[in-house]
Amino acid sequence: MQILNGNEVSKSIREQIKQEVIKLKASGGKTPHLAAILVGTDGASMTYVGAKEKDCMEVGFDSTVLRFPATTTEDELLAEVEKINNNPEIDGLIVQLPLPKHIKEKRITEAISYKKDVDGFHPMNVGLMFKGLPCFLPATPFGIVKLLEHYKIDTTGKHCVIVGRSDIVGKPMSILMLQKNCTVSICHSKTTDIEAHIQRADIVIAAVGIPEFVKGSMIKEGAVVVDVGITRVEDTTAKNGFRLKGDVEYASCAEKASFITPVPGGVGPMTRVGLLLNTLNAIKMK
Ligand code: GUN
Numbered sequence: 001m002q003i004l005n006g007n008e009v010s011k012s013i014r015e016q017i018k019q020e021v022i023k024l025k026a027s028g029g030k031t032p033h034l035a036a037i038l039v040g041t042d043g044a045s046m047t048y049v050g051a052k053e054k055d056c057m058e059v060g061f062d063s064t065v066l067r068f069p070a071t072t073t074e075d076e077l078l079a080e081v082e083k084i085n086n087n088p089e090i091d092g093l094i095v096q097l098p099l100p101k102h103i104k105e106k107r108i109t110e111a112i113s114y115k116k117d118v119d120g121f122h123p124m125n126v127g128l129m130f131k132g133l134p135c136f137l138p139a140t141p142f143g144i145v146k147l148l149e150h151y152k153i154d155t156t157g158k159h160c161v162i163v164g165r166s167d168i169v170g171k172p173m174s175i176l177m178l179q180k181n182c183t184v185s186i187c188h189s190k191t192t193d194i195e196a197h198i199q200r201a202d203i204v205i206a207a208v209g210i211p212e213f214v215k216g217s218m219i220k221e222g223a224v225v226v227d228v229g230i231t232r233v234e235d236t237t238a239k240n241g242f243r244l245k246g247d248v249e250y251a252s253c254a255e256k257a258s259f260i261t262p263v264p265g266g267v268g269p270m271t272r273v274g275l276l277l278n279t280l281n282a283i284k285m286k
Pocket residue numbers: 094095096097098119139
């Protein structure tokens with residue numbers, strides 16, 4: 001069994017990005033600039049935005065974080081998005097989700113110019129991805145593809161079973177694995193006999209948000225197991241009062257898998273690098 005080490009792979013990709021930025025600047029090109037909008041004070045969202053800011057700094061990108069109170073109206077937020085759409089200094093924009101309940105996320109994500117939509121959530125980017133055309137890919141599926149490619153995992157003709165059908169992971173992941181010549185199944189909460197599907201998988205991608213949902217007994221000997229889950233589970237012995245749990249029961253799956261991602265240190269750092277790659281691509285696509 002080999003660990004799919006997201007920490008290590010993301011570090012080497014970040015180093016490549018850093019070198020590209022140095023070259024870009026030396027040749028008089030623009031420094032990639034990512035803007036993030038954060039509305040309210042959700043703990044996890046503040047952590048994620050802080051991490052994105054730090055990642056940008058490390059690779060030499062410019063970054064701007066715009067923080068607004070939870071009472072911000074939808075129209076006020078739309079006006080801020082429009083300002084950034086029209087600001088040539090800014091190449092990529094993300095609006096951190098979830099947003100307060102009174103704001104319709106769909107209206108906001110669709111208001112972001114698809115040319116700056118480095119989250120890849122805009123319907124235009126979704127359509128371009130569907131057709132295999134140049135676009136911004138959602139960061140997690142993009143990062144997972146990079147991870148599989150790094151370890152030269154053969155995908156052609158393999159059966160990939162994706163557990164979860166979210167717009168940001170399950171659905172786009174299915175399209176990307178199809179483009180990598182996999183036979184793809186998507187399982188979800190209404191799937192009957194989900195275990196039988198997982199059992200047939202050469203590659204399992206678990207993105208259901210249920211801690212330790214995929215057990216060793218469900219997988220095939222030699223399967224590749226990718227764990228997208230990061231549920232915060234209370235742990236009084238931990239420094240911040242919680243521990244991150246994946247969607248995969250690691251110990252039992254590691255006994256049978258050929259490759260497996262740990263949590264943390266697997267998919268998480270690859271998601272972060274996916275966003276950086278998109279921001280760099282935002283400059284290249286201009
Ligand atoms: N909230 C949780 N994940 C994401 C993400 O990938 N992008 C944005 N904008 N918000 C999120």
